[in-house]
Amino acid sequence: MAYVVPTEFVTKMIDAGEAKVFMSTRDTLIRAYMAGAILTLAAAFAVTVNVQTGQPLAGAILFPVGFCLLYLMGFDLLTGVMTLVPLALIDKRPGVTLAGVFRNWGLVFLGNFGGAFTVAVLMAITFTFGFSQEPNAVGQAIGHIGEGRTVGYAEHGAAGMLTLFVRGVLCNWMVSTGVVAAMMSTSVSGKVIGMWMPIMLFFYMGFEHSIVNMYLFPSGLMLGGQFSIMDYLIWNEIPTILGNLVGGLAFVGLALYATHSTRATQRAASGKFVPAE
Structure with missing residues (x-):
């Protein structure tokens, strides 16, 4: 499990962000679609484990399998690109523009949502025998999750929105740590171990992940959850995306870049900007 030192994996982070900016629309959408589908299928698996065993920790321990698989296959989540892609802009990589960053984010969002929604429909079919009967125990639990994490927040007003x-924020601090942890090792086992721990933490703690929610809430609506699409957007998805952006970029991307990037260190030492070569 060869360890990659911070100065080296931070360079990998910047390189990865640059590559994603210039990736074709086709490849970006395919990779994002598959990432959304795999992650949310793992979420459905974790909820099933929680319901059938009555042990939330069991689901949290097993959920990271989806995250590990999608990153080992080179697929992209919005939470990851929000952390990596801006670093290429900050590092002044040639040809990287703010428009390119937003283009990548937009395409990955669409792909992730497409994959998550596909899984939501497929799992709703399995939970209801093709919508021919009431949802089973797992389906009912997903509906209640949607209620608690939309109207449940709304009941607390501004305090609920802040929470x-x-x-x-806390979610993508951990998820992006998992993304970076995969770059800390050159072996599959090392990458998996590095990713597993922070992903398990965020899931067990009930933090809000914008892509997982792209599955839970559309699925919850199909399974009888008592909340609306606007509840989902205003009292979950939009604030969650903003929190994910702040958490991943501020606490992972920028923090690592500021202290371990050669260019950032040169700027700090000289007190002035060092142009890209």
Whole structure:
């Protein structure tokens, strides 16, 4: 499990962000679609484990399998690209523009949502025998999750919105740590171990992940959850995305870049900007 030192994996982070900016629309959408589908299928698996065993920790321990698989296969989550892609802009990589960053984010969002929604429909079919009967125990639990994490926040007003945002921040602090942890090792086992721990933490703690929620809430609506699409957007998805952006970029991307990037260190030492070569 060869360890990659911070100065080296931070360079990998910047390189990865640059590559994603210039990736074709086709490849970006395919990779994002598959990432959304695999992650949310793992979420459905974790909820099933929780319901059938009555042990939330069991689901949290097993959930990271989806995250590990999708990153080992080179697929992209919005939470990851929000952390990596801006670093290429900050590092002044040639040809990387703010428009390119937003283009990548937009395409990955669409792909992730497409994959998550596909899984939501497929799992709703399995939970209801093709919508021919009431949802089974797992389906009912998903409906209640949607209620608690939309109207449940709304009941607390501004305090609920703040809590939702902070849970989004904490979530992508951990998820992006998992993304970076995969770059800390050159072996599959090392990458998996590095990714597993922070992903397990965020899931067990009930933090808000924008892509997992792209599955839970559309699925919850199909399974009888008592909340609306606007509840989902206003009292979950939009604040969660903003929290995810702050958490991943501020606490992982920028923190690592500021202290371990050669260019950032040169700027700090000289007190002035060092142009890209």
